[in-house]
């Protein structure tokens with residue numbers, strides 16, 4: 001039997017090259033392998049302040065880029081988290097089985113709350129309950145579809161671990177109700193770093209040195225040509241001593257679907273300028289084709305029907321899981 005694979009993207013900002021190389025570009029291959037749920041985590045996007053119009057536009061973009069990256073809606077379910085109400089309903093139940101202590105130890109929560117305290121004006125310096133309780137909703141996203149595999153970047157492995165703890169705890173108390181998921185760490189492109197500070201992850205909610213998927217190809221080229229490199233002239237993958245060069249090698253390897261070693265060998269003896277130019281060429285070629293498909297999807301609005309149909313399909317599985325959980329915990333079923 002095929003494994004069930006679930007992955008989501010939050011519409012918190014403009015999609016980046018990190019999102020593409022880390023996840024979007026890998027999805028078509030995954031689609032062939034499993035029974036897939038690829039969703040837009042719009043409820044999660046509300047955990048940080050965002051303008052309504054921006055949230056709507058970002059959500060449409062994720063749907064369109066899922067399709068532009070090569071997903072076939074006949075082979076996977078593409079849907080909005082908020083249009084499958086079971087996510088929120090299960091969340092209301094599951095929040096009682098995750099503990100304040102474990103939630104407060106999550107790195108993402110600690111990082112984001114520290115940043116809010118430092119950077120926001122006093123009037124914005126509030127930490128919403130949603131960002132604290134984020135892993136509860138994420139666990140619900142996962143278990144609703146009896147997911148086997150959750151492909152994640154380094155940033156989300158801790159949350160999947162917490163989800164596994166929750167499944168253990170819940171099943172121990174109520175029997176074999178929830179499926180145990182497993183995080184699958186990606187290799188190439190697992191963590192694309194900022195071009196201006198290669199010790200920081202390229203991230204859409206905190207964009208610095210990001211390449212955006214909707215950037216004009218000339219802008220992409222310019223950003224790569226002015227990426228931070230390191231002292232010395234050797235092209236070598238060494239994250240500690242050469243974070244800039246290593247990041248560019250990762251970008252090249254993920255773009256061309258080759259290993260880091262192959263990329264390193266390919267660039268032996270190159271000077272930084274030529275090295276960057278060839279990487280810029282590779283990225284621009286890939287992203288230009290992606291953008292052409294994206295524009296076509298936006299013009300035809302084909303994503304609308306895909307999202308509607310995706311939600312109907314997703315609901316079939318999600319409602320079964322929710323029923324099982326309600327029954328287990330003792331909520332009356334009057335059907």
Ligand code: ATP
Nearest residue numbers: 009010012018022023153190191192202203204205
């Ligand atoms: P946010 O800043 O809101 O967390 P993000 O850019 O980290 O945004 P997510 O919505 O959290 O994006 O994640 C979507 C997917 O993209 C996840 O699978 C995540 O692991 C992956 N991803 C995000 N940033 C990178 C990156 N820099 N390199 C590789 N993969 C990434």
Ligand code: MG
Nearest residue numbers: 010155203204
């Ligand atoms: Mg993230």
